[in-house]
Amino acid sequence: MAQLRVVRAPRGNQLTCKSWQTEAAYRMIQNNLDPEVAERPQDLVVYGGRGQAARNWEAFEAILECLRELENDETLLVQSGKPVAIFKTHPDAPRVLIANSNLVPHWATQKHFDELVAKGLMMFGQMTAGSWIYIGTQGILQGTYETLAAVARKRGWPSLKGKFVLTAGLGGMGGAQPLAITMNEGVGLIVEVDPARARRRLEIGYVDEVVNDLEEAMVRVEECLDKGIPRSIGLIANAADIYPELVIRGITPDVVTDQTPAHDVLMYIPSGLSVEEAAVLRTTDPAEYEHRAMASMARHVQAMLEFQRRGAEVFDYGNNLRQRAYDAGVKDAFNFPGFVPAYIRPLFCEGKGPFRWVALSGDPEDIYRTDEAIMELFPEDEHLHRWLRMAREKVPFQGLPARICWLGYGERAKAGLKFNEMVAQGILKAPIVIGRDHLDAGSVASPNRETEGMRDGSDAISDWPILNALVNTAAGATWVAFHHGGGVGIGFSQHAGMVVVADGTPEAARRLERVLTADPGMGIVRHADAGYPEAIAAARRHGLRIPMLKETP
Amino acid sequence: MAQLRVVRAPRGNQLTCKSWQTEAAYRMIQNNLDPEVAERPQDLVVYGGRGQAARNWEAFEAILECLRELENDETLLVQSGKPVAIFKTHPDAPRVLIANSNLVPHWATQKHFDELVAKGLMMFGQMTAGSWIYIGTQGILQGTYETLAAVARKRGWPSLKGKFVLTAGLGGMGGAQPLAITMNEGVGLIVEVDPARARRRLEIGYVDEVVNDLEEAMVRVEECLDKGIPRSIGLIANAADIYPELVIRGITPDVVTDQTPAHDVLMYIPSGLSVEEAAVLRTTDPAEYEHRAMASMARHVQAMLEFQRRGAEVFDYGNNLRQRAYDAGVKDAFNFPGFVPAYIRPLFCEGKGPFRWVALSGDPEDIYRTDEAIMELFPEDEHLHRWLRMAREKVPFQGLPARICWLGYGERAKAGLKFNEMVAQGILKAPIVIGRDHLDAGSVASPNRETEGMRDGSDAISDWPILNALVNTAAGATWVAFHHGGGVGIGFSQHAGMVVVADGTPEAARRLERVLTADPGMGIVRHADAGYPEAIAAARRHGLRIPMLKETP
Ligand SMILES: NC(=O)c1ccc[n+]([C@@H]2O[C@H](COP(=O)([O-])OP(=O)(O)OC[C@H]3O[C@@H](n4cnc5c(N)ncnc54)[C@H](O)[C@@H]3O)[C@@H](O)[C@H]2O)c1
Ligand SMILES: NC(=O)c1ccc[n+]([C@@H]2O[C@H](COP(=O)([O-])OP(=O)(O)OC[C@H]3O[C@@H](n4cnc5c(N)ncnc54)[C@H](O)[C@@H]3O)[C@@H](O)[C@H]2O)c1
Structure with a gap:
């Protein structure tokens, strides 16, 4: 069964294809499906939920076969992960041209797209999944590193050395934050409500230590700031509690952001609930869940706004948190910027x-x-x-x-x-x-x-x-x-x-x-x-x- | 004032630009705005309502200047009619790359587009207007000729010789029909409610004769069919009257279509009104106008369906007439096909x-x-x-x-x-x-x-x-x-x-x-x-x- 095959790119300097141009594509599509790289290789999913490298296994094999045969003046066309044609071009032309997931605007809805996927006519290419240049989580880490470096630069700091960064969320993307902070030489406090998530990040060395208590966390933060040591400290708690508590204590971090899953109201854990309690409420009374999550996000953002008033560099990391708070009545939620424009x-x-x-x-x-x-x-x-x-x-x-x-x-x-x-x-x-x-x-x-x-x-x-x-x-x-x-x-x-x-x-x-x-x-x-x-x-x-x-x- | 300038492409075999590749683009963008070619050259509009060749006169001049200077290994980029960059490429690459009117699907509405046009950030490129290869009305004539030829082919006829084609509308596009019919050697009866429109087509030789009376028209049609002579006869009347009348008389054309402006309910002239009366009703009581137009279109399509049942080749020419009739209660309106699939x-x-x-x-x-x-x-x-x-x-x-x-x-x-x-x-x-x-x-x-x-x-x-x-x-x-x-x-x-x-x-x-x-x-x-x-x-x-x-x- 092709579905069970384990894909791994060839190594070394022997060609399977007729040139390094085609060999490169040949190895990179396979590399995208390497179990070390792909999220769900059995489904051809590379990353990003459902971003695929090829439409199905038959199309994948056909692409490999085309690449093995392709001459140096030919171009392979790929339509949503399926090889559809080879035309004669010339050596300076691309060897592969790819169009993924494109729909005429009026019909460009998730629903119509899903129908076409179900019919086997399309696939979701995400960005580097369907274009065969995904390299694993290094990209997310580097992006976060660059963003934090740009924050420092904007403030005129040589790096985040001696600076206190407050953030939240140690999930799939947010988990890169502690390492990106220490790589920028800063001291990070990352609030994560789920102990299991925090532990995982500790195990792989992305976060330096994990504590359960704000008191203890702040002692460590102060120590490291004093000594100018880069350090990341995970704190098992709810951001909607910790951010306001720091405001009350008169503590103002240098940089404040957040990567809780605010894009999905039912994923943001409301204040007062453990992860398990939240899971129960989510199914038994989603309306009540939503109500509580929105109220928590409002408090979360109000604290961020107060940090900003006190001089901290505050920004939204693309999770829609400002919009939630705004909808919950925080009319000045958009006073701090999103990370792209900033x-x-x-x-x-x-x-x-x-x-x-x-x-x-x-x-x-x-x-x-x-x-x-x-x-x-x-x-x-x-x-x-x-x-x-x-x-x-x-x-x-x-x-x-x-x-x-x-x-x-x-x-x-x-x-x-x-x-x-x-x-x-x-x-x-x-x-x-x-x-x-x-x-x-x-x-x-x-x-x-x-x-x-x-x-x-x-x-x-x-x-x-x-x-x-x-x-x-x-x-x-x-x-x-x-x-x-x-x-x-x-x-x-x-x-x-x-x-x-x-x-x-x-x-x-x-x-x-x-x-x-x-x-x-x-x-x-x-x-x-x-x-x-x-x-x-x-x-x-x-x-x-x-x-x-x-x-x- | 640049706005008043008359544009005409250079002729002859002397280069203004550095190669024939760039010279071609240089001449073709100007040719698109030639008063003989363009609908409203003063507004840079080539055809199709608002299809432009360049975003504004300043952009037009800048494009010409770029083309005069462009080397054989350089490529000019044009964004919605404005030249935005020149990059080094190579001789086998295109000299110009153009993207016009493209919007991210969720924002791809006429309203947002119009706002961006008003801000000077976009233009509507239609098809060959913004890509500099419009050649005037020959294209419409040829398209109609091909469609009618395909109709004959589908029926197994060598041409339309000896065949009776019934259609309606002698407007901007529909006016090509009589000539396309005779070019295919057929006999056409084209029903047009506006005498002025019919006269214009007679003057330029697209329609062979124009009559006011169905009786007279049918005598001419029969004559020409008998003799196998190609002939087009314009009839000043309303299609919603004439089509049903032919049904009653038991006359069945070989081919039936229509190019009245059914895409716009307020432009289709309802039965019983002259063009002038229609103009009055349109402003004084648009609801009543719409009501009457819909009823007329229903009768119009019912007759077409009857022709089809009697063996005629019947099709919709892309004006939405079937949809109108369907909306007016003709549930089998879609029994005859659109011209593209057919x-x-x-x-x-x-x-x-x-x-x-x-x-x-x-x-x-x-x-x-x-x-x-x-x-x-x-x-x-x-x-x-x-x-x-x-x-x-x-x-x-x-x-x-x-x-x-x-x-x-x-x-x-x-x-x-x-x-x-x-x-x-x-x-x-x-x-x-x-x-x-x-x-x-x-x-x-x-x-x-x-x-x-x-x-x-x-x-x-x-x-x-x-x-x-x-x-x-x-x-x-x-x-x-x-x-x-x-x-x-x-x-x-x-x-x-x-x-x-x-x-x-x-x-x-x-x-x-x-x-x-x-x-x-x-x-x-x-x-x-x-x-x-x-x-x-x-x-x-x-x-x-x-x-x-x-x-x-
Ligand atoms: N390019 C970008 O714009 C960009 C980049 C990175 C992240 N993001 C956004 O950041 C968010 C996080 O992404 P992810 O992939 O890490 O999500 P994820 O769901 O994998 O992780 C979210 C984490 O937040 C924790 N959490 C939930 N509620 C909390 C609360 N109230 N207090 C503290 N912790 C809480 C969860 O336990 C989980 O570990 C998403 O909304 C994502 O879209 C955007
Ligand atoms: N590619 C295509 O799909 C394609 C090609 C050609 C035409 N069309 C469609 O055909 C229609 C006509 O196009 P046009 O540019 O010629 O439009 P137009 O508005 O220029 O002309 C329409 C003509 O129909 C006449 N008319 C209106 N009501 C009538 C009636 N009840 N009986 C007889 N004549 C009547 C008008 O007087 C006018 O002369 C449009 O809906 C257009 O979209 C589509």
Whole structure:
């Protein structure tokens, strides 16, 4: 039974396919389904609830077969995880073109999508699941690390050293917070209501210690702050109790955020209930549950607003907590910002985003060498160096060894060319695959998150990700994908992915330079067009060609 | 004032830009705004209500400037009619990439779109307006000619010779019907309530004669049928009276359709009212108007259903007439089919669609030579020959001389290569631009029209047009566009356009072969995937590479 097969990408420098371009796709789709990488490989689900690598096992096998046979002037077309055609193109064209989960807007509902999935006509591609460049949880950790680093930068702090970060939630994504805080040298107090969740994070070394008592927690926090030691402390308690209690005690953290599951009212544990009690109430009286959860979220946000008034850096981490509090009567809930407009967008304005790469050799040494190369390329970037050091120490590889770090316009092309050189010189044992998340500067339209509150109101304009997919295709990416619904669900986003292979040839060098220039370049262009002064300055600094660029928008 | 300038494409074989690739785009965007071509050139509106060529005059001038400067390894990006960036690509990449009117689905409403247009952030691109390959009304005439030819083919008739076609409406699009009927050698009776509209069509030679009386009209019809003479007769009357009257008289036409404006209830003239009386009632008592119009449309459709029962070929021409009658109580209104599933889709299954080309020289002789070349390439295709002969005789050029005819998979590449050869040999005075409407076999998702009622229910899946835009980019089209909302309005369609230039070089020949193979190939692939036996057979016959193609879907 194909369903029971365990998938793992081939390693080493022997080709199964006819070139490293196709070999890269061949290994990466399999790597996405490696049990170390995928959430539910038996269902072809890579991550993000139902983000799949292929429509079904038959389609998966057919894709592999196509890739094994594909010539260097041919292109495979994949429609929602199913290979549908091979056409003759040319060597500088992508080897694979992917369109996942796209629906004509009027019909772009979860319901219609689910019907089409049930008929076997579509699949949900999420972002890097259906475009074959997921690298495991390192991405979430790095994103959180970048966000917290941007918080420090905004405040003019060299890092979070000596700073107290208060947050909550040690779940699937929130669990990256303690490690991201200590990687930024800060002291974190993370409130988690579920002891089991906290314990798991302690076991894998993401959180340094777990306590049951606020008193005890604050003693440890103060100690570490005094000594300037990075430390993360998990506190088993409810955020809706602890945040207000700290307000009463007159304690003001330097940074306050939260990753409780406020996006789902029935998942947020109301004050006064244990996890087990909450589970009971959720089924016996959901209306009462909702009522209590909303009241708790209101108190939770009121405390955050008070921290903000007292000078703390407070932000929403994309879980809809402000909206809940607002609906529960906290009319100034939106006084603190969401994390994208506050910290990520300034990075996007520089073309900075999630640059990631994978060693096709399967040898961790290859990644360590690229880590060193990046440090040499950007010797001044202390923040980057810290991440790379900590990542090597703390982040176990999942599947093929991989690395992620945020690089900007210019830097990405530089790094890509360097890797290609290292492959050519035999410093690396096999080619390197370079890609990124779809959540990047110029590749996504997602008005509830990445393009929320754009300066000119252009949040919903998706000409931008389409141009991104087209220009990456024109520039010679190895594969290009265009998806709908990633991150925020069917109807709510459109986004493009790209992957380009450094196989050590001069042709690859030319493609890398073009793709890794145009792709982040789109980020600067998109934000300059929206009137962000940082982007306009970046465009001028880098000499980007934006025909109608205005000095003052 | 730029707004008052009259735009006309340069002619001749002198370059203003740096290559014929960019020169082609340069001339075609200007040709779209030629007063002979555009509906409202002063507003940059080409056709289709508000389909624009550029966002505003400033953007238009900036596009021209970019095209004049663009090198052969650079690509210009256009976002909803505004040039936003130039990136380095390579000679085989498109010179221009265009995304028009695209919105994230949840926000894809006319209202939000209009707000963004008002803010100067978007424009409506229709199909060939914003992608610079509109050629005037020849396209509508040819589409109608093809539809009627397909009707004959379906019935097993060599043409409409000796056949009686009953239809109604001589408006903007419907006015092409009489000429399309006679081009197919049939006898047409076209019922039009507005004498002024009928007169205009008589003046430009689209309709052969106009009469006021059914008696007189039927005498002429019978005469011409007897003699086998092609003839079109306009009858000033209301279709809601004439269709039922013919039923009563026991007269059954061979073909029955209709192009009254049933899509807009307040535009369909109710029985018993003159155009002037209707105009009054429309403003004084719209509810009463609507009531009467609905009743008239019900009678209109009841007569069509009776013609069908008596053996006539009856179809809806995409004006929503069946829905109106259904809403007015005619429960079997949908017993006769829409024109796309009935006649156009079988063509799409063969990769057949609207192939068009333009002579950049501006010399009509160039088009006549290509006409001859097409006739020589396809000597057996009598239907095609008839169209080309009649087109030359009856269709005045608008702007740069252009031609359209429907060609299938294989034929398009053959024609493109032939034109390129003719340019190389100096038979033509300048290069030829080859393009098509977005309404083609593999380039559109539009569930209310082109992809209505797909065999597998995949009407709304827009992975297909996205793959079409990507593969045309990969194959080396000269420009590629991706639009939203064309034909049926914001929210209701997504579609891709492509243009490729035959400049006589061997590189162009390779690009032409790739693009003109992959592009119609997508049509076969899309329909084979949906399970159409004709498409599966075409795929096998042409040796298309469809990895998971099943014999029986
Ligand atoms: N890119 C982004 O915008 C982004 C990034 C990260 C997280 N998020 C959001 O953050 C939220 C958390 O994501 P996750 O995957 O970690 O969710 P999850 O459900 O896996 O974990 C939530 C955790 O919060 C705990 N919790 C629930 N109620 C609590 C309370 N009142 N006090 C303290 N702890 C409580 C739960 O026990 C659980 O461990 C989601 O809403 C997610 O959408 C968004
Ligand atoms: N691709 C397609 O699906 C397609 C192609 C062609 C036309 N159409 C549809 O056909 C319809 C006509 O298009 P148009 O651009 O010609 O519209 P139009 O408004 O320009 O012309 C409609 C004509 O019908 C006449 N008319 C109105 N009521 C009448 C009646 N009761 N009896 C006789 N004549 C009457 C009007 O006087 C007018 O001349 C539209 O609904 C259009 O959407 C669709």
